[in-house]
Amino acid sequence: xxxxxxxxxxxxxxxxxxxxxxxxxxxxxxxxxxxxxxxxxxxxxxxxxxxxxxxxxxxxxxxxxxxxxxxxxxxxxxxxxxxxxxxxxxxxxxxxxxxxxxxxxxxxxxxxxxxxxxxxxxxxxxxxxxxxxxxxxxxxxxxxxxxxxxxx
Amino acid sequence: xxxxxxxxxxxxxxxxxxxxxxxxxxxxxxxxxxxxxxxxxxxxxxxxxxxxxxxxxxxxxxxxxxxxxxxxxxxxxxxxxxxxxxxxxxxxxxxxxxxxxxxxxxxxxxxxxxxxxxxxxxxxxxxxxxxxxxxxxxxxxxxxxxxxxxxx
Numbered sequence: 204x205x206x207x208x209x210x211x212x213x214x215x216x217x218x219x220x221x222x223x224x225x226x227x228x229x230x231x232x233x234x235x236x237x238x239x240x241x242x243x244x245x246x247x248x249x250x251x252x253x254x255x256x257x258x259x260x261x262x263x264x265x266x267x268x269x270x271x272x273x274x275x276x277x278x279x280x281x282x283x284x285x286x287x288x289x290x291x292x293x294x295x296x297x298x299x300x301x302x303x304x305x306x307x308x309x310x311x312x313x314x315x316x317x318x319x320x321x322x323x324x325x326x327x328x329x330x331x332x333x334x335x336x337x338x339x340x341x342x343x344x345x346x347x348x349x350x351x352x353x354x355x
Numbered sequence: 356x357x358x359x360x361x362x363x364x365x366x367x368x369x370x371x372x373x374x375x376x377x378x379x380x381x382x383x384x385x386x387x388x389x390x391x392x393x394x395x396x397x398x399x400x401x402x403x404x405x406x407x408x409x410x411x412x413x414x415x416x417x418x419x420x421x422x423x424x425x426x427x428x429x430x431x432x433x434x435x436x437x438x439x440x441x442x443x444x445x446x447x448x449x450x451x452x453x454x455x456x457x458x459x460x461x462x463x464x465x466x467x468x469x470x471x472x473x474x475x476x477x478x479x480x481x482x483x484x485x486x487x488x489x490x491x492x493x494x495x496x497x498x499x500x501x502x503x504x505x506x507x
Binding site for chain 1: 401405406407408413416417419420421422423424425427428439440441442443444445447448449450465468500501503504505506507
């Protein structure tokens with residue numbers, strides 16, 4: 204996977220985040236890529252599906268459907284925001300070996316834990332991802348608190 | 356919460372696991388209880404919903420709907436089997452303070468991690484839960500491998 208490939212796949216995740224924001228939701232998106240082929244994209248759908256478990260990464264993994272372990276183990280998960288423990292745990296359950304993270308300035312919880320289990324976590328520090336979250340924190344703070352289980 | 360209360364709530368999770376097995380699925384169930392009131396039950400629905408993320412605990416938390424952080428922080432999660440990393444991560448995301456585990460003989464991954472974050476994990480070692488999983492491992496081993504991301 205080249206850096207240009209990574210940028211293209213992260214763009215898909217960012218597009219999902221933007222769709223989620225336009226839908227009134229939490230602007231976090233993801234893409235799951237196996238050997239260079241996109242298996243699925245997804246976005247946080249807390250608002251859209253009234254869901255407590257459809258974060259960007261879990262929605263994406265759900266959209267990819269039931270896959271054999273061997274597929275996950277050769278896949279890369281792209282996400283606009285550093286994963287929470289639920290999403291990190293999902294990646295560890297399926298032993299997804301690499302996660303490309305758009306940004307971790309506005310939220311970071313699981314990176315050390317993922318790396319301690321051997322997951323490669325590459326943080327891109329993409330300003331588009333930061334801007335999506337900064338607008339979220341400014342305009343929908345209580346929704347964001349709900350999404351990460353924080354007291355408002 | 357008394358031991359008798361715990362037993363009653365674990366019974367609900369076991370009932371869910373049995374329903375899941377009868378549906379052709381993975382026999383793991385869960386219940387989420389807030390201050391003694393059952394908020395939701397759930398069961399692994401990998402087969403039933405073609406889902407990669409509906410484990411017993413996550414299905415239960417999804418069924419409970421969108422809840423404020425304060426509710427999760429006074430809730431107990433009952434599960435027939437020791438949680439995988441995805442489900443443990445979900446409990447940590449929402450800071451559910453206590454998990455009652457039916458059994459951890461047939462699978463255990465996250466208990467040390469949960470405890471290191473302050474979660475109380477009480478393992479009941481219920482023989483009905485062990486029997487459900489032993490039948491699963493005997494009769495549906497490849498489904499179980501898929502469910503925990505293992506190579507068949």
